[in-house]
Amino acid sequence: MLDASTPLAPPLKPRRALDPKSEPINGYRGVDLGDGRQLLSMRMAICQALYEEMQRDPTIVILGEEVAEYNGAYKVTKGLLDAFGPERVIDTPITESGFTGLAIGAAMTGLRPVVEFMSWNFSFVAFDQIISNASKMCYMSGGAFPIPLVMRGPNGAGPRVSSQHSHAVEAIYSHFPGLIVVSPSTPYDAKGLLKTALRQNNPVCFLENEMLYSFEQEIPLAEYTIPFGVADLKREGRDCTIVAVNRCVHWALEAAEELAREGIECEVVDPRTVKPLDIEAIVRSVRKTNRCVVVEECYRTGGIGAEVAAQLMELAFDDLDAPVQRVTTTENPMPYAANLEHETLPKPHRIIAAVRRACYRSP
Amino acid sequence: MPAQLYEVDPIAVRDEIGKERLIELWRRMLTIRRFEERAELAYRAKKVAGFLHLYIGQEAVATGWYDHITPGVDATVTSYRCHAHAILSGVDVKELMAELYGKATGNAKGKGGSMHFFSREKLFLGGHGIVGGQIPVGTGAAFSLKYRKTGGVSLTFLGDGATPQGTFHESLNMASLWSLPAIYIIENNQYGMGTACHRANAVDSLAEAKAVGYNMKAYTFDGLDLFASWKCAQEVVAEVRRSSRPVLVEAKTYRYRGHSVSDAGLYRTKEEVERYKRLDPIARVQQALQDAGWLSEAEANAIDEEIRARMAEAADFAERSPEPPLSQLTADVYA
Ligand SMILES: Cc1ncc(C[n+]2csc(CCOP(=O)(O)OP(=O)(O)O)c2C)c(N)n1
Ligand SMILES: [Mg+2]
Numbered sequence: 228m229l230d231a232s233t234p235l236a237p238p239l240k241p242r243r244a245l246d247p248k249s250e251p252i253n254g255y256r257g258v259d260l261g262d263g264r265q266l267l268s269m270r271m272a273i274c275q276a277l278y279e280e281m282q283r284d285p286t287i288v289i290l291g292e293e294v295a296e297y298n299g300a301y302k303v304t305k306g307l308l309d310a311f312g313p314e315r316v317i318d319t320p321i322t323e324s325g326f327t328g329l330a331i332g333a334a335m336t337g338l339r340p341v342v343e344f345m346s347w348n349f350s351f352v353a354f355d356q357i358i359s360n361a362s363k364m365c366y367m368s369g370g371a372f373p374i375p376l377v378m379r380g381p382n383g384a385g386p387r388v389s390s391q392h393s394h395a396v397e398a399i400y401s402h403f404p405g406l407i408v409v410s411p412s413t414p415y416d417a418k419g420l421l422k423t424a425l426r427q428n429n430p431v432c433f434l435e436n437e438m439l440y441s442f443e444q445e446i447p448l449a450e451y452t453i454p455f456g457v458a459d460l461k462r463e464g465r466d467c468t469i470v471a472v473n474r475c476v477h478w479a480l481e482a483a484e485e486l487a488r489e490g491i492e493c494e495v496v497d498p499r500t501v502k503p504l505d506i507e508a509i510v511r512s513v514r515k516t517n518r519c520v521v522v523e524e525c526y527r528t529g530g531i532g533a534e535v536a537a538q539l540m541e542l543a544f545d546d547l548d549a550p551v552q553r554v555t556t557t558e559n560p561m562p563y564a565a566n567l568e569h570e571t572l573p574k575p576h577r578i579i580a581a582v583r584r585a586c587y588r589s590p
Numbered sequence: 591m592p593a594q595l596y597e598v599d600p601i602a603v604r605d606e607i608g609k610e611r612l613i614e615l616w617r618r619m620l621t622i623r624r625f626e627e628r629a630e631l632a633y634r635a636k637k638v639a640g641f642l643h644l645y646i647g648q649e650a651v652a653t654g655w656y657d658h659i660t661p662g663v664d665a666t667v668t669s670y671r672c673h674a675h676a677i678l679s680g681v682d683v684k685e686l687m688a689e690l691y692g693k694a695t696g697n698a699k700g701k702g703g704s705m706h707f708f709s710r711e712k713l714f715l716g717g718h719g720i721v722g723g724q725i726p727v728g729t730g731a732a733f734s735l736k737y738r739k740t741g742g743v744s745l746t747f748l749g750d751g752a753t754p755q756g757t758f759h760e761s762l763n764m765a766s767l768w769s770l771p772a773i774y775i776i777e778n779n780q781y782g783m784g785t786a787c788h789r790a791n792a793v794d795s796l797a798e799a800k801a802v803g804y805n806m807k808a809y810t811f812d813g814l815d816l817f818a819s820w821k822c823a824q825e826v827v828a829e830v831r832r833s834s835r836p837v838l839v840e841a842k843t844y845r846y847r848g849h850s851v852s853d854a855g856l857y858r859t860k861e862e863v864e865r866y867k868r869l870d871p872i873a874r875v876q877q878a879l880q881d882a883g884w885l886s887e888a889e890a891n892a893i894d895e896e897i898r899a900r901m902a903e904a905a906d907f908a909e910r911s912p913e914p915p916l917s918q919l920t921a922d923v924y925a
Contacts, residue, residue, distance in 0.1 A: 297784040297857065320754035320790035321721045321782055349720065352755070387640035387692075389703040391719035559920045563640065563703030564692035566913045 236415055236459050239480075241266055241445045253298075253305040255279075257446070265448050270303045270440040272414035273379070276421035277304065277341065279450070281311055284339060287425060288315045290326050291343030291380075300345045301381060301440055327353035327378065331360045331430075334376045339425065344380035347396045347434060361430040362405035373428040377421070382410070382434035383474055383524045384561055384572060393561035395524030397472060398531055400432045401502040407455060408502040410434040412476035414444040416499050419453030426452070436474045456503035460512075464492035467582050468512040470535055471495055471522040475554075475573055479522050482578035491586055501531055509535060510543045517548040518585040522573050527555040552581040593795030593810035593840065596822045600878065603817040609884045613893075615657060615816060616875045616885075619649040621897055622674040623872060625683055628901040629673070629690050629704075633851050637909070638690045642704050643671040647814075647846035650871035651777050652678055654819025655745060658827040661712035663740065665731035667724045668747035670705035671777075672717025675747060679714035681707065687904040693911035700914040701922070713742075721782075722755030724748065725774070729761040732772035736834060743771040743830050751782020753796050762804040765836035772836040773826060777813065779845040784857040797840035806838050813841030814869045817878075844869075 245251075245266060250258050255278035257267030267275065281287045289295075289304060295318040298305040308316040319326040323344065330340035344350045350357065357378070365373045384393040401408045407429050411417040417435070424431040461476055462483055471479035476497045483493040494512050498505050513519050519539060521532035532553030539551055554573040562568055583590055604612060626646055632638045645652075648671075656678035659666070668675045676686055681697060689696030690704055697707050708716045715731060718724035728746025735742035752758055753776060765772040776796050780787050793799035801808035807829075811822040819841065826837050844866040848855050855863075879885035 293784055300783070318785060318789060320785075321751045322754045322756070324756055325754070352720065352722070385640075387703065389640060389706060389719070390701070391705070391723075392641075557919060559923045560701075562701040562914070562919070563689075563698075563706075564696075564700035564914050565639070566916065567692075567700065567919055570916055570919055 236413070237264070237445050237447070239413060239444065239461070241443050245443055252441070253302040255306055259448065260445060263448055264445040266443060266445050267414055268440065269414045269417055269435070269442045270301065272418040272446065273303050273421060273435065274305060274307065276418045276425070277307060278310060280422055280425040281307070281315065284425070286337060286339045287341060288317065288333070288338055289341045289343065290317045290319050290330055292319055292321055292345050294318060294343050299343070301437060303435070303440070304343065323349050323352035324356055328356040328360065330376055331356060331364065331374055334374045335364065335372045339375045341425070342376065342378045344378060346385070346392060346437070347380055347382040348392050348394050350378065350380070350396065357400070357406070357430070358403055362403045365429070366405060374430045375428040376430045377424045377433055378431065379421070379433035380435060381437040381440070383436050383438070384568070385437045387563060387565065387568060389563040390560035395556065396432070397434060397501045397523065398525040398529055401531070401534070402529070405430065406502065407431040407500065408434065409455065409500045410473045411499055412439065412461070412473050412497055414442065415446045416453060416459065418446060419451050420455070420499060422452045423454060434473060438474055453499070455500045456505050458496050458498045458505035458508035460494065461497045462493065462495040464494035464516065466492045466516055467494070467518040467520060467585050468509065468516045469493050469495045469520045469522060469578065469582065470498065470509055472498060472501060472531060473524065475522040475524060478573065478575050479578055482575040482582065485575065485579055486582055491582060491588070493582060504534070506538050506542065510539070513539060513543050514546050517546055519547070520552040520554060520578065520581045520585050522554045522578055524556050524573060526558055527553055528558065530555050549585045549587065552585045554578050554581045591794060593798040596809050596811035596818055598818045598821045600817045603821050604878055604882060607820065609882070612875070612879060613885055615653055615820070616872065616879060617893060617897070618678060619653050619816070619872045619875065620894060621683070622649050622653070622677050624897045624901045625677060625686070626673055628905055629687070630851065632690065632905060638704070640703050641670065641850045643850050644845070644847040645671055645674040647866065647871070648777055648779060648843045649674060650816040650819045651775070651813045651841045651843055652747065654816055655775060655823040657820060658823045659743065659745060661709070661714060664742045665713035665715055665728070665735065665744040666747070667715035667728040667731065667744070668717060669721065669724060669749055669752065670717050670719050671749070672705065672707045676707035676709065676714055676717070679709050679712040681709050681712065681714070683900065684904045684907045688908040688911050691908035691911070692913070693908055694914040694918070695907070695911040699918060701918070721749070722752040722757040725752065725755070725757045725761045728774070729765050729770060729772055732765060732770035732836070733768070736771055741831065743773060743827060746772065746774045748774065748776055749782060750776060750778040750780065750787045750796060751785065751790060753800065754790055762800070762806060762836070762838065766804045766806050769834050770836055771830050771834045773830055774836070774838050776838070776840045777843055778840055779843050781845070781849070781857065783849045786857065795840065797838045801838040806836050808838045808840070810840045810842065813843030814866070814871045816871055816875050
């Protein structure tokens with residue numbers, strides 16, 4: 228359900244772009260547009276959420292590789308060391324398992340740590356801490372030890388960075404009860420969701436995307452939060468529902484534009500949090516369109532699409548006029564070659580083909 | 591406490607290596623350098639993408655060590671900064687350049703890119719992207735070589751930034767516990783990305799201070815000096831072949847380029863970089879060759895020209911090679 232305090236999401240496209248010559252392109256201060264709106268990029272929106280919450284809550288500390296003196300490998304934490312000092316913004320050695328476990332212990336004893344993974348690929352080094360400790364501590368202590376921990380960093384394929392650096396982890400981490408999985412596609416969503424993450428007491432996997440860090444949007448200057456488990460309609464349409472996550476939202480919108488030209492109007496539903504998943508919003512859309520395509524950067528086996536398809540079968544079997552289609556990363560490690568990478572990712576050309584299949588149009 | 595540096599008499603080592611072999615070592619270092627300069631050029635021309643971690647400045651380290659092993663009998667493994675190790679393993683530069691270009695003729699058929707060079711034949715177990723990920727793999731190679739009684743040793747190269755990882759400590763403990771013929775070479779170029787070594791490590795001397803905890807011997811040498819690298823390698827490799835006891839080695843070195851190609855380098859001063867550039871390991875060997883009267887400047891230039899031509903040819907080969915066919919997409923996921 229939409230929270231009454233949640234303003235409607237602003238348009239995706241800003242009226243103008245940031246001017247890198249005279250305006251900041253990173254850091255926590257957006258450009259005040261004078262009408263209650265500010266213009267900023269995704270990395271700035273995330274930085275701003277961290278800044279505002281750190282000001283509000285002195286128990287928040289940030290730990291990670293290059294987060295302090297280097298201002299973040301992708302400049303997401305730019306300015307936070309200067310604002311809050313080295314007690315609260317801490318460069319760690321390359322020891323993901325160590326600093327994630329340390330953050331869990333700190334979360335059990337009064338702090339609210341934010342762990343930055345330089346990318347989520349490196350969270351696998353900390354996998355045991357995330358799964359065996361963070362996800363279960365609250366439950367196995369009978370509720371005595373909730374873990375107010377936010378783990379964040381870029382997720383999904385970077386540009387041509389090959390097999391070990393291109394994982395999308397939404398599905399993996401959603402598998403485990405006890406974890407919240409947030410995967411925002413816009414600056415507006417990222418800021419509101421990160422603020423929510425920093426005000427609740429469960430371990431959160433907050434999945435950003437390197438390819439979206441420079442994505443700009445106008446967002447409110449006034450404070451807002453976005454609750455977990457509430458999807459956002461990124462585009463309305465009557466013919467086919469596309470459920471898309473993170474960077475795939477933008478590919479889905481691109482595909483939808485193209486499909487509109489051939490008379491297929493797609494509705495793009497962005498769950499924003501994969502766990503909890505706003506299945507009601509997806510069902511609502513499918514009741515209208517009777518067709519569904521799920522687009523994600525995870526793998527097909529056990530992916531978000533598999534989950535959405537299963538739930539649609541349980542909840543909306545009679546509303547479906549066609550099998551649910553899944554557009555995922557193909558079942559191979561990410562190849563380096565440009566043409567192979569292109570085919571591996573769930574890019575617009577593959578989404579278009581899937582929507583046509585769902586609509587029984589010729590390919 | 592700073593470590594005791596492995597001491598060498600440069601003239602004695604030079605003479606021990608001898609004229610032909612020293613020219614060959616210099617040629618190898620120069621090949622690595624010119625390969626990477628060419629790769630950098632191709633990157634700027636957008637022929638190469640993703641990460642490109644250059645070894646420029648560190649050439650004396652791997653060059654000294656590979657000269658005392660037989661790739662294929664002995665195994666080697668390293669991080670994503672892997673171009674030199676692949677070249678020294680004996681992989682053809684054309685194949686490596688084609689990999690950087692993401693072509694079907696590449697070392698991994700265009701699937702791996704800059705960070706993931708391999709050679710099954712030469713037991714080069716790869717370039718690895720996850721910091722610390724290769725260390726147990728190198729340990730496993732030592733386990734296998736010992737089990738199969740091949741007489742081989744394994745060389746695991748890693749960065750200073752990898753020593754805090756759990757895999758490093760877990761590996762050293764197993765290698766010592768089971769007396770594996772494993773040599774771990776920490777290439778301490780003084781930074782893990784933008785983090786100075788002392789900001790990530792509780793001790794100064796990475797090998798000396800850490801080896802004691804695992805009942806291992808340690809060596810520390812000047813990694814900008816080929817003679818120190820070569821001589822230290824000679825002693826350690828022979829010792830490990832004889833004793834099958836693991837050894838931890840630290841090379842004090844420096845990288846002249848950024849961490850990857852996109853790195854503003856604000857964490858170190860220009861003066862510092864310049865100071866280390868004056869210690870260029872390749873220029874110093876060339877000087878030693880000249881001083882010995884073994885290689886004139888003209889001869890050196892001629893060799894350099896020949897190497898540059900070979901790199902241009904490799905780039906040309908890469909350029910002309912076809913992209914991998916789409917049928918390759920899911921090939922090799924399983925054996
Ligand atoms: C587990 C893991 N964490 C973080 C990274 C990102 N990263 C790549 S290289 C690097 C620095 C490593 O430094 P060092 O080990 O000293 O090697 P160098 O690059 O200096 O050769 C970091 C943090 C990674 N690849 N893997
Ligand atoms: Mg280093």
